[in-house]
Amino acid sequence: MVSVKKGDLVRIEYTGRVAASGQVFDTTDESLAMQTGIFEKGSTYGPKLAVFGHKAIMSGMEEAIASCPLGKSEEFMISPVKAFGEKLPQLIRMVPEKEFAKQNLQPVPGMIITLDGIAAKVKSVTSGRVVVDFNHPLAGESVLYSLKVHEVISDPKKKIEAILASLGIAASIAQAGSNSLVSFKNTDPQEKIEAAKRAISVAVPGTEFKAP
Numbered sequence: 001m002v003s004v005k006k007g008d009l010v011r012i013e014y015t016g017r018v019a020a021s022g023q024v025f026d027t028t029d030e031s032l033a034m035q036t037g038i039f040e041k042g043s044t045y046g047p048k049l050a051v052f053g054h055k056a057i058m059s060g061m062e063e064a065i066a067s068c069p070l071g072k073s074e075e076f077m078i079s080p081v082k083a084f085g086e087k088l089p090q091l092i093r094m095v096p097e098k099e100f101a102k103q104n105l106q107p108v109p110g111m112i113i114t115l116d117g118i119a120a121k122v123k124s125v126t127s128g129r130v131v132v133d134f135n136h137p138l139a140g141e142s143v144l145y146s147l148k149v150h151e152v153i154s155d156p157k158k159k160i161e162a163i164l165a166s167l168g169i170a171a172s173i174a175q176a177g178s179n180s181l182v183s184f185k186n187t188d189p190q191e192k193i194e195a196a197k198r199a200i201s202v203a204v205p206g207t208e209f210k211a212p
Helices: 030-035 059-066 097-101 156-167 190-203
Strands: 009-018 024-027 048-051 074-078 092-096 112-115 118-126 129-133 143-153 172-176 179-183 208-210
Touching (some): 009 156, 048 156, 059 143, 156 172, 156 190
Parallel strands (some): 179 208
Antiparallel strands (some): 009 024, 112 118
């Protein structure tokens, strides 16, 4: 069993399947992603970093991490309530078809659309009325995860180093009183710098940053 506590950085690889069908919906394995048709160009594959205990990953996955032997792949069944939630009837709504016309959209069943900034799936279209489901696509489904915990990082400096390395940033790390000071270089892309700041601020609260 892994010894892990809130705020630790965990390096994990995993594959998630719908328990009922076996369909793969998420994986860190690039080859499997390509085989199952879920490969996303531009995505980074391989073991991922996550901050434990900060809701960065689903609660069922966190429970699995805490009970998974370090370095050994295990399978865990996760119930809907600890995965993507139960399917809620109140999130299935009737929307006037004219709302789609405002976005120059012709709704058809199965279409994934965005309304008020929220993704939803069109279930049916009849007589100018469109039934739209705002539930997560996997709401109500039990999911099966194969999971391997490669590493648990507790040391603040090592956590910062791991996050920077995962983003390909060669920043310098120094002590600033009781906190760390991360100094970025002007050769680093701004979007990566901002991503590093967000991740480090969660993993190592109190860290200070120096802009290039």
